[in-house]
Amino acid sequence: MFIQVQETPNPNSLKFVPGEQVLESGTVNFPNSQSAFCSPLARSLFRITGVQGVMFGPDFITVTKTEDDVEWSVLKPEIFASIMDFFASNVPILTEEQPPSDTAIDPEDDETVAMIKELLETRIRPTVQEDGGDIIFKGFHDGVVKLKLQGACSSCPSSIVTLKSGIENMMQFYIPEVVSVEQVEDEVDEINKTEFDKLEAKLGEKDEP
Numbered sequence: 467m468f469i470q471v472q473e474t475p476n477p478n479s480l481k482f483v484p485g486e487q488v489l490e491s492g493t494v495n496f497p498n499s500q501s502a503f504c505s506p507l508a509r510s511l512f513r514i515t516g517v518q519g520v521m522f523g524p525d526f527i528t529v530t531k532t533e534d535d536v537e538w539s540v541l542k543p544e545i546f547a548s549i550m551d552f553f554a555s556n557v558p559i560l561t562e563e564q565p566p567s568d569t570a571i572d573p574e575d576d577e578t579v580a581m582i583k584e585l586l587e588t589r590i591r592p593t594v595q596e597d598g599g600d601i602i603f604k605g606f607h608d609g610v611v612k613l614k615l616q617g618a619c620s621s622c623p624s625s626i627v628t629l630k631s632g633i634e635n636m637m638q639f640y641i642p643e644v645v646s647v648e649q650v651e652d653e654v655d656e657i658n659k660t661e662f663d664k665l666e667a668k669l670g671e672k673d674e675p
Contacts, residue, residue, distance in 0.1 A: 484549055508522075586603055
């Protein structure tokens with residue numbers, strides 16, 4: 467197996483392209499090891515010290531590392547080994563069904579929401595996925611479209627600029643009702659970050675003489 471490595475706009479995220487189908491369609495994001503219970507490959511990748519996030523696309527695996535604690539030169543051989551071992555094992559990449567797509571048109575959606583979802587699915591999401599990330603629709607209220615960035619986009623320094631300039635301009639061009647676009651974080655993300663900060667502080671205390 468020859469695994470290609472592609473850079474993303476986020477220096478802390480790399481795309482690994484195994485030359486095999488990863489998912490039939492869409493993307494699945496694992497922001498932390500707790501969320502990886504339904505994927506043997508994601509669990510394996512999270513066991514590598516320095517791996518902070520994992521995302522699967524149709525033909526790629528995006529791995530996000532912690533800020534500057536560890537170099538890609540150290541991580542890459544372990545990531546390659548995990549991916550190769552997984553594809554050699556012939557186990558399913560996901561052991562439970564995926565949740566329904568956030569951009570599926572719901573009968574209760576009004577015309578504006580339906581248009582936002584269609585634009586995200588057909589024009590915006592494919593571009594974001596090319597960079598090793600994904601974008602999730604979280605709601606539309608009082609002219610504000612709420613989106614959640616995942617994978618390489620989630621902690622990318624340019625993600626807010628991308629959201630504000632490219633995505634907001636496109637939304638406003640096609641859908642006049644859109645006033646602005648905002649990035650949101652789930653409560654789970656905020657809780658995980660708080661707990662991680664607490665753990666870091668505790669570990670820091672232990673390291674002190």
